[in-house]
Amino acid sequence: MNKPELLAPAGSAESLKAAILAGADAVYLAGKRFGARAFASNFDEFGLRWARKVTKAQNKKLYITLNTIVFEHEWNLLLKTLDFMESLQPDSLIIQDIGIAVELRKRGSRIPLHLSTQGAWFGQGGVEELKELGITRVILPRETSKKEIEDIVNNSPFEIEVFVHGAMCYSISGRCFWSAALGTRSGNRGTCAQPCRKEYALDGSKSNNCVFSPKDLRLINNIKDLKQAGVASLKIEGRMKSPEYVYQVVKAYRAAIDEDNSFDEKNLDEVFSRASSNGFFYGPQKPFEWKTGNNPGREGLIVGITTGKFSDGLTELVLKDSLQAGDGLFWYEGNEKKGSRITFAQKDKMSKNKIWVRGLPPNIPAKTEIRRTSKSSDENWESKWDKSMERRSVDLFWSGYEGTPLAVEALFNGHKLHLETDELLENAMLKGLDEGPLQEKFSVIGEDYKSERHITDHLGERLHINSSSLKKLKRALVENLNMLEKLPPTQGDSSLIKYLLNKGNKFCVDKSSLSLKPKAKLVLRLWNETKLLSKLLKTDNLIIPWNERDQLADNKRNSENISYWLNPVLNSKDFNAVYESIKKHSDKRFICFGWEAFRLAKLLPKLKFTLDWCFNLSNLNALAYVYKQGLTAILSKEWKEEDIPDNLNLYRSSYAWNPLVSYTRFRGAVQPEQIVSNSHKDNFFVLNIGNGVNAMFLEDALSMLPKLDVPLLVDVAVSPKENPIQAAERLNRIVERFNK
Numbered sequence: 193m194n195k196p197e198l199l200a201p202a203g204s205a206e207s208l209k210a211a212i213l214a215g216a217d218a219v220y221l222a223g224k225r226f227g228a229r230a231f232a233s234n235f236d237e238f239g240l241r242w243a244r245k246v247t248k249a250q251n252k253k254l255y256i257t258l259n260t261i262v263f264e265h266e267w268n269l270l271l272k273t274l275d276f277m278e279s280l281q282p283d284s285l286i287i288q289d290i291g292i293a294v295e296l297r298k299r300g301s302r303i304p305l306h307l308s309t310q311g312a313w314f315g316q317g318g319v320e321e322l323k324e325l326g327i328t329r330v331i332l333p334r335e336t337s338k339k340e341i342e343d344i345v346n347n348s349p350f351e352i353e354v355f356v357h358g359a360m361c362y363s364i365s366g367r368c369f370w371s372a373a374l375g376t377r378s379g380n381r382g383t384c385a386q387p388c389r390k391e392y393a394l395d396g397s398k399s400n401n402c403v404f405s406p407k408d409l410r411l412i413n414n415i416k417d418l419k420q421a422g423v424a425s426l427k428i429e430g431r432m433k434s435p436e437y438v439y440q441v442v443k444a445y446r447a448a449i450d451e452d453n454s455f456d457e458k459n460l461d462e463v464f465s466r467a468s469s470n471g472f473f474y475g476p477q478k479p480f481e482w483k484t485g486n487n488p489g490r491e492g493l494i495v496g497i498t499t500g501k502f503s504d505g506l507t508e509l510v511l512k513d514s515l516q517a518g519d520g521l522f523w524y525e526g527n528e529k530k531g532s533r534i535t536f537a538q539k540d541k542m543s544k545n546k547i548w549v550r551g552l553p554p555n556i557p558a559k560t561e562i563r564r565t566s567k568s569s570d571e572n573w574e575s576k577w578d579k580s581m582e583r584r585s586v587d588l589f590w591s592g593y594e595g596t597p598l599a600v601e602a603l604f605n606g607h608k609l610h611l612e613t614d615e616l617l618e619n620a621m622l623k624g625l626d627e628g629p630l631q632e633k634f635s636v637i638g639e640d641y642k643s644e645r646h647i648t649d650h651l652g653e654r655l656h657i658n659s660s661s662l663k664k665l666k667r668a669l670v671e672n673l674n675m676l677e678k679l680p681p682t683q684g685d686s687s688l689i690k691y692l693l694n695k696g697n698k699f700c701v702d703k704s705s706l707s708l709k710p711k712a713k714l715v716l717r718l719w720n721e722t723k724l725l726s727k728l729l730k731t732d733n734l735i736i737p738w739n740e741r742d743q744l745a746d747n748k749r750n751s752e753n754i755s756y757w758l759n760p761v762l763n764s765k766d767f768n769a770v771y772e773s774i775k776k777h778s779d780k781r782f783i784c785f786g787w788e789a790f791r792l793a794k795l796l797p798k799l800k801f802t803l804d805w806c807f808n809l810s811n812l813n814a815l816a817y818v819y820k821q822g823l824t825a826i827l828s829k830e831w832k833e834e835d836i837p838d839n840l841n842l843y844r845s846s847y848a849w850n851p852l853v854s855y856t857r858f859r860g861a862v863q864p865e866q867i868v869s870n871s872h873k874d875n876f877f878v879l880n881i882g883n884g885v886n887a888m889f890l891e892d893a894l895s896m897l898p899k900l901d902v903p904l905l906v907d908v909a910v911s912p913k914e915n916p917i918q919a920a921e922r923l924n925r926i927v928e929r930f931n932k
Contacts, residue, residue, distance in 0.1 A: 194419050196426050198449055199255070199353065200442045203431035204233040208243055209577045210439035215446035218253035219243075220286060221431065225273060226258040227382055229431040237276060242582075244280050245640060245677070249584045253283040259308035261289045261380045261828065264811045265835045270295070277303060281680040284329065287311075288366060288380070291814035293325035297699040304328040309355065310366035310380065315344035316767040317791030321821060322350070329353055329424065333365040334409060335472045335857045340763050342421045347764075351424035356415070357441055357460075358429025360406040360471055362388035364885070367785075367806050367855040369829060373890050374874065378830055380808055389488040392868045392876075403861050403868060405488035410468035412457060415448045417473075436566070437463040439573050458513070461493035462564055472857065476884060479860035489529070492522060492563030496547065500558030506548040508540070509562060515547055520566040525557070531565065583642040586673065588634060590626070591650035592617050598625070598657050600665065604673055605681040611668050613661045620656035633662055638670035640677070701816035709841040710824075710903045714930060716923070717757065717783070719852070719887070719909040720879055721916040728920035731927055735783055735905075738773065739882065755781040757804070759882030760855070761788040766883045774799065783826075785855075793822045805829045805845035805905070806855065815842070826905055833900070841902055847894060848907040849923060850877075854888040865912045867891070877911050893922070897930040904930075 200211035202221040211219050221243060222234045235243055240256070247254040256277065262270050270292065277285060278301060285303055287293060288310035296303065306329040307313055307322060313330050322330070329351035332341065336354070345352050361368060363379075370387045372378035377385045391400035409429070411418070418426060426449070428441055440463045447455030460468075467484045469477065496509030509515070515537055522531035532551050540546035552562070589601040597612040623629075626648040634643050717735035718725050723743040726734060732753035736743075741756060758774075761767050767788055774782065778798040789801045802824045809815050810828040818825050826843045827836065833846065853876070862868050862878045869875050875891040889909045897904065908923065910916045 194422050194424075195449065196419060196423050197253070198442065198445055199425050199427045200438055201358075201428055201430040201433070202243070202438070203229065203433070204435065205235075205239060205242070206435040206574075207431075207433075207438045208246065210435040210573060211442050212246070212250050212252060212581075213573050213576050214439045214442035216252065216442050218255060218283070218425070219247065220255040220257060220427075222257040223273065223276075225269065226260050226262060229257075229382055231383070231432060240276075240280060241677075244282065245584055246582050247283075249582055255284045255286055255306065256280075256282045257286040257308070258292055259286050259288045259310050260382050261808045261810045261830065262291060263831060263835055264837060267811065274299075274301075279678060279680055286331070288808070289811070289814060290325060290817055291809075291811040293327065294699075294701055294813040294817050297324075297326055300699075301326070306331060306353065307350075308366070309333050312364055312366040313787055314340070314762045315348055316761050316764065316786075316788045318787035319348060319791075321790050321817075325817075331355075331427065334360055335364055335762075337472050337475050338414075338417060338421070339475075341418070341423065343764055345422045352422075353425035353427055354418065354423050355409060355429055356411040356418070356426045357445065358409060359466070360409050362404045362406055362858060362861075363854040363856050366808065368853075369806075369851075370853040370888070372830055373851055373853045374872075380830060387870070390870055391486070392870055394862070394868050395866055396869070400871075402484060402486050402488045404858075405484045406471075406482050406858060407469040407484050408466040409471040410460065411470055411473060412445060412448050412460070414470060414473055415445070419449075434463070435574075439571075458493055461491070462567065467491055476857055476859050479858075482858055483861075486527075487524075492565050494561050495519070495521070495564045496549075496562040498552070498556050498558055498560040498562065499546070502554060503548070505554070506536070506538075506550055507552040507554075507556060509547050509549060511545050511547050513564070515549065515564070516567075518567075519564050521551070521562050521564055523556070523560050523562050525560075580642065583636070583640055584677075585644050586637065586641050587645045587647065588630075588643045589647045589650070590630060592655065593652040594619060594655060598651075598655075598661070598665065600669065602669075602673075604676045605679060607676050607679060607681075609669075609672055609676065611665060611672065613657060613665050615658055615661040617652070617655045617657055620654045624652075624654035624656065626651050626653065626655070629662075634666060634669075637666065637673065641670070641673055701813065701820050703812050703816045705819045706812065706815055707839050707841055710843060712753065713903050714897075714927065715755070715843065715903070715905050716927075717905060717907050719881070719889075719907065721910045724916050725908065725910070725920055728917065728924070729927075730924045737881075738782065755783060755802075757783040758785070758788075760785045760885040762857070762883060762885070767791070771795065789823055790821055797822070800824070802826060806852075812837070812840075815840075833898075843903045843905040844900070845905045845907070847897060847904060848892075848909070849894045849919065850889045850891055850907075850909040850911055852887050852907060852909065853890050855881075856886050856888070857884055858886070859884070861886075862888075867911070867913060875911075877909075879909065893919075894926060897926055899930070 197217040199218045200216035202208035202219040208219055224234055284306045286306045286308050288308040305326045307327050309331040312333055331353040334355050368379045371385045377383040388404040392403050393400050440459050444455045495513040495515045496511055499508045501508040517534050517537050519534045534549050534551040536550035538548050586602050592598045595616055598617055599612045602609045630646050636642055712733040715733045722736050722740045735755045735757055738756040738758050758770055781800040783802050783804050785804050789803050793801045805826040808828045809825050810831040826845050829845045867875050867877055876888055878886050878888050881887045891911050910919055
């Protein structure tokens with residue numbers, strides 16, 4: 193049975209140490225830019241070099257995230273970042289933006305690339321393209337089921353990584369624009385404000401609920417299934433969480449992977465933990481199964497319930513788990529969270545399941561659930577870290593005979609190193625260098641290195657050299673190792689590199705095709721009320737749902753001006769249904785949500801396919817690569833107009849009648865006829881767009897269109913409380929003013 197890699201988060205240096213001590217095989221972390229957790233501590237260049245040194249010293253893998261979308265005006269900064277990564281040579285870069293992969297291919301990089309979960313790859317297209325771009329592993333969206341994981345593992349050439357523990361997003365990974373729509377913080381830029389964790393009111397109700405807040409993912413009891421499926425890596429979420437969280441969670445999953453039954457799952461409840469479930473592992477859940485309820489934050493382990501009895505400053509509890517002095521606790525009084533630490537605990541003499549404790553406030557209400565956040569007897573894992581663990585091991589090969597210099601050789605980062613003394617070796621009166629002096633003086637080499645093996649097969653016996661020469665040699669060794677540390681390691685040609693080299697050394701994309709203007713200057717995409725709106729709107733250029741195409745029969749529309757959006761494709765069943773539905777047609781244009789577009793374009797060359805704006809194309813490299821594959825594209829909604837190059841004449845997508853803010857596979861948060869409101873009086877509604885995917889829209893009627901000499905796409909969704917006829921009339925006035 194496959195034994196997958198255990199991959200741990202490291203938002204800080206302390207978390208990296210915790211991950212290694214707890215048994216992680218690899219860690220993932222970010223620099224100060226282009227990482228999808230911008231509010232974690234993260235690592236500057238000095239910190240990244242330290243992390244690279246430590247992971248090598250401990251024989252662990254280091255993956256660095258560059259998993260935000262990158263805008264064209266940031267490209268020079270990205271190039272400097274990639275230059276540094278080339279010198280660092282991590283075991284992989286985790287990316288979302290295919291423009292980064294294009295850049296690395298153009299420069300002939302040998303750093304393996306992992307496609308981030310933000311890339312929303314469900315295995316139904318883009319395989320050859322991802323291989324060509326240097327992708328060796330794909331991190332699946334958290335929303336994939338066991339059956340879908342098995343299908344992808346069996347039918348793709350990539351290593352497959354899955355999340356097994358940590359926070360879930362309400363939206364499909366990489367397809368959330370909710371935070372950006374409400375302000376300046378974008379989930380695709382690492383600054384999400386987590387609107388799905390907030391409270392909302394349904395249909396004007398005065399009571400607020402966390403209707404979009406998912407439980408955390410916990411698959412510790414499904415490790416055997418994932419092993420059998422052939423998953424390459426099991427990933428723990430948590431770069432924003434504490435080192436204690438990292439240590440305890442990694443330790444538990446290490447034991448589960450190793451089939452060590454000594455681990456206690458309760459420990460997972462005592463580090464940061466919301467209510468948890470197995471997510472989508474067995475398919476979509478009912479709403480009450482996936483929601484956290486009105487506590488979207490930490491839950492902890494229930495250790496006691498107050499009885500309402502007090503005596504001499506002590507509070508009586510009914511025990512639900514062990515409890516002792518020094519334990520940290522919290523509880524809720526209404527919606528307010530409070531906490532304290534127990535200073536004294538004594539079992540009740542009359543009842544084994546009751547205890548008296550000091551540390552809780554007087555008169556705390558009866559039946560209050562008391563939860564533990566930390567044990568007084570928590571393992572002091574920090575004390576296990578020793579500075580020597582940060583030293584990289586170097587094998588030293590010694591040679592020399594009487595009358596020759598003492599020579600030392602090493603192989604470091606794949607580079608050969610050879611140094612010699614100026615002084616010549618002499619016969620020793622007592623013991624020679626090979627009998628202890630070398631091991632004593634060179635076991636520790638500067639601050640960062642150590643030698644565990646001294647090979648002296650080519651060093652003569654009973655030889656001596658002046659101690660000052662040994663010190664000089666040691667200084668030179670440290671200086672040279674420091675220089676080699678900064679050089680990228682030499683690498684053999686892996687199967688990936690051989691594949692890429694066989695494709696040719698020159699990799700280029702043609703950006704000239706991006707200046708071609710589409711025929712229509714303005715296109716309206718209809719999400720709902722299709723039959724009525726297509727009659728009322730005074731424009732022939734429409735994008736409508738493919739499954740509602742027959743509704744246009746009596747609308748006297750010119751079919752040449754109609755495009756169709758296809759249902760989202762999340763598994764092989766979805767793909768086959770879409771393929772069978774469109775394969776007999778020709779000269780039609782389709783909008784695709786994801787990677788299926790690449791596969792459909794190859795299978796059906798007579799049809800035209802466009803990647804929707806939710807594919808997050810926001811730089812010329814990414815766009816040119818998409819066009820190279822025979823596709824067209826709509827620009828990312830997050831690419832601000834002022835930053836788009838003047839000669840780029842693709843469809844802009846930043847304008848909408850009720851903008852779409854989220855795609856999700858979660859069911860039943862809001863019914864199609866309902867309106868949900870946040871505390872700022874923003875209103876939202878949800879539409880089913882096929883294959884179990886819901887789209888959520890923000891009520892924000894378009895007031896006007898900018899007078900730009902560029903093609904525009906305007907998304908149109910009608911709210912449940914809107915009159916579609918009146919909406920069409922207002923849209924017609926906006927379109928007429930735009931066309932004048």
